[in-house]
Amino acid sequence: MTEYISVKNPATGELIEEVKTNTNEEVEQAILRSHESFKAWSSVNAHERSRLLQSWSRLIQENKEEIAKVMTLESGKPIKESLGEVDYATSYIDWYAEEAKRLYGRTIPANTETKRIIITRQAVGPVAAITPWNFPAAMMTRKAAPALAAGCTFVVKPAAETPLTTIKLIELAHKAGIPENVVQCVNGSGKTIGDIFTSSPYIRKITFTGSTPVGKSLITKSANTVQHVSMELGGHAPVIVAADADIDFAVTQTIASKFRNAGQTCICANRVLVHESVVDEFSQKLASAVSRLKVGNGLHEDIDVGPVINKNGFNKVVSQLEDAVNKGAEVLAGNEFDANQEKGYFFIHPTVLKDVKEDMNIMQEETFGPVIPITTFTELDEAIKIANSTPFGLASYFFTNDYRTGVYLNENLDFGIVGWNDGAPSAAHAPFGGMKESGIGREGGSEGIEPYLETKYLSIGNL
Numbered sequence: 098m099t100e101y102i103s104v105k106n107p108a109t110g111e112l113i114e115e116v117k118t119n120t121n122e123e124v125e126q127a128i129l130r131s132h133e134s135f136k137a138w139s140s141v142n143a144h145e146r147s148r149l150l151q152s153w154s155r156l157i158q159e160n161k162e163e164i165a166k167v168m169t170l171e172s173g174k175p176i177k178e179s180l181g182e183v184d185y186a187t188s189y190i191d192w193y194a195e196e197a198k199r200l201y202g203r204t205i206p207a208n209t210e211t212k213r214i215i216i217t218r219q220a221v222g223p224v225a226a227i228t229p230w231n232f233p234a235a236m237m238t239r240k241a242a243p244a245l246a247a248g249c250t251f252v253v254k255p256a257a258e259t260p261l262t263t264i265k266l267i268e269l270a271h272k273a274g275i276p277e278n279v280v281q282c283v284n285g286s287g288k289t290i291g292d293i294f295t296s297s298p299y300i301r302k303i304t305f306t307g308s309t310p311v312g313k314s315l316i317t318k319s320a321n322t323v324q325h326v327s328m329e330l331g332g333h334a335p336v337i338v339a340a341d342a343d344i345d346f347a348v349t350q351t352i353a354s355k356f357r358n359a360g361q362t363c364i365c366a367n368r369v370l371v372h373e374s375v376v377d378e379f380s381q382k383l384a385s386a387v388s389r390l391k392v393g394n395g396l397h398e399d400i401d402v403g404p405v406i407n408k409n410g411f412n413k414v415v416s417q418l419e420d421a422v423n424k425g426a427e428v429l430a431g432n433e434f435d436a437n438q439e440k441g442y443f444f445i446h447p448t449v450l451k452d453v454k455e456d457m458n459i460m461q462e463e464t465f466g467p468v469i470p471i472t473t474f475t476e477l478d479e480a481i482k483i484a485n486s487t488p489f490g491l492a493s494y495f496f497t498n499d500y501r502t503g504v505y506l507n508e509n510l511d512f513g514i515v516g517w518n519d520g521a522p523s524a525a526h527a528p529f530g531g532m533k534e535s536g537i538g539r540e541g542g543s544e545g546i547e548p549y550l551e552t553k554y555l556s557i558g559n560l
C-alpha cells in the first residue's frame with residue numbers, strides 16, 4: 098500500500114501537500130542507480146560539472162520567490178528568511194561550481210631516480226545525505242554541491258516536515274541537465290532509510306545534519322560498511338559579553354543570532370554570559386528590543402519570529418522554561434505562548450531570562466527555540482569554563498574591543514566556529530562544523546569538498 102507524508106504548515110496546522118514515501122525496494126533501487134551512474138558522472142570533466150552546477154544555481158534563482166514561499170509554508174520561517182536562505186543555498190552551489198575546477202593533485206620527490214610519485218584526488222563514490230527541517234534548502238545544497246563538484250553521485254532524504262523544498266530543488270537540478278540518476282531524492286522515515294543507507298555496500302559516504310543522538314547512531318551503523326561520515330550535529334552556543342563590549346552592538350548581534358528561524362538553528366546563541374559590571378544594561382536593552390519582535394505567520398512580510406516546527410520542539414522549550422523559572426530565573430520578556438495542540442501550531446514569544454544558573458536544564462541542553470538565558474561572570478576564565486562545560490563545540494560568540502581579551506577567548510574556546518563581534522558567521526566560503534559531540538568534518542570553504550574526495554597515491558617505478 099502506498100504511504101504518504103502529510104506536510105503541514107506549522108503556522109496554521111493546515112495540510113499543504115501529501116508526499117508519497119518510497120518503499121525500501123525503491124530506496125535500494127535509487128542507491129543502485131547512484132552506484133551505476135557513478136563511473137560516468139565522475140568521468141565528466143570538471144569544467145562541465147561546474148557548468149551544470151552553475152545552471153542549477155541559475156534556475157533556483159529564477160524560481161526564488163516560489164521556492165521561498167514553499168519553504169515558509171512547510172517550515173514556518175519568515176518569508177524574508179526563506180528568501181535569504183535561497184541565496185544562501187545557491188551560494189554553496191556557486192562556490193563549489195568553482196572549486197570543481199581546483200581539485201589539484203601534487204607530486205612528491207622520490208628517493209630514487211627510477212621512481213616518480215604522483216598524488217591525485219578522486220570522488221569518494223555514491224553519497225547519501227539526510228537533512229533537517231530547519232534549513233531545507235541550504236543544508237541540502239551544502240552537501241550536494243561539493244559532492245557533485247567532486248564527481249560523486251548523490252541521494253538525499255529530507256526531513257519529513259519539509260520535503261517540498263528539497264523535491265523542488267532536485268527537480269531543478271534535473272532541469273539544469275544534471276542526470277536524474279546522479280542526484281536523487283527519496284522520502285520516508287529517517288530511521289528506515291538511514292538503515293538502508295548505512296548498510297549499503299554501494300554508498301561510500303553518509304553526510305548528516307540533525308540531532309546528536311541520530312548522528313551517533315549513523316556513525317555506529319556506518320561502521321559496518323566503513324563509510325566515510327560527515328556529521329553536523331547539535332550545538333549549545335555561548336555568547337560572552339566582556340566588560341568593555343559595545344553593548345548596543347552586542348544586543349543587536351545576539352538578537353540576530355538567537356531569533357533567526359525562531360531559535361531553531363544549531364549555531365544560535367543559546368547561553369549568554371555577561372560580565373557582572375554590564376549585565377543590567379545589557380539585559381534591559383536586550384529585553385526591550387526582544388519585546389518589539391513581531392511573532393506570527395511567516396508569510397506576512399513584517400514577521401520576525403515564526404512558529405516552532407512541531408509539538409516536540411514546543412514541549413522541549415516549554416519544559417526548559419518551566420525548569421528555569423522554578424529554579425529562580427527571572428522573566429524579562431516573553432514566556433508567553435500561542436499554541437493549539439488540536440490544530441497543530443505552536444508559537445513561543447521571544448523570551449529573555451535573567452539570573453540563570455548552571456544547574457538549569459536550559460544551560461545544559463540545546464534549546465532550539467526563541468529563548469535567551471542570561472547569566473553573569475566575574476573573571477574571563479570563569480566564562481570560558483562555563484562555555485566549554487558541555488559536550489557541544491559548534492559555534493561560540495564573544496563581544497569585546499580589547500584585542501588581548503579577544504585573542505585569549507579565541508584560543509581557549511573549544512568550538513569549531515568563533516564569532517568575535519559577529520553573530521552571523523555562516524558563509525559558503527568558510528568551513529562550518531563542530532568539535533566534540535557537535536560533529537565530524539566541515540562544510541563550506543575549500544575544506545568542504547575534502548570529505549567527498551579520496552587521495553590516490555601512484556608510485557611509478559622501473560624508469
Ligand SMILES: NC(=O)C1=CN([C@@H]2O[C@H](COP(=O)(O)OP(=O)(O)OC[C@H]3O[C@@H](n4cnc5c(N)ncnc54)[C@H](OP(=O)(O)O)[C@@H]3O)[C@@H](O)[C@H]2O)C=CC1
Nearest residue numbers: 228229255256257286287288291307308311330331363465
Ligand atoms: N544540527 C541541526 O541543525 C539540527 C539539530 N536538531 C536537534 O534535534 C532536536 C530534535 O529534532 P529532530 O527533527 O527530531 O532531529 P532529527 O535528528 O531526528 O532529524 C533530522 C533528520 O534525521 C532524520 N532521522 C531521524 N531519526 C533518524 C534515524 N534513526 N536514522 C537516520 N535518520 C534519522 C530525520 O528524518 P525524519 O524526518 O524521518 O524524522 C530528519 O531527516 C532539535 O530540537 C534540535 O535540538 C534538529 C534538526 C537540525
Ligand SMILES: O=C(O)CCCC(=O)O
Nearest residue numbers: 231232306362363364523
Ligand atoms: O542549524 C543548522 O544546522 C545550520 C545553521 C545554518 C547555518 O548558519 O549555516
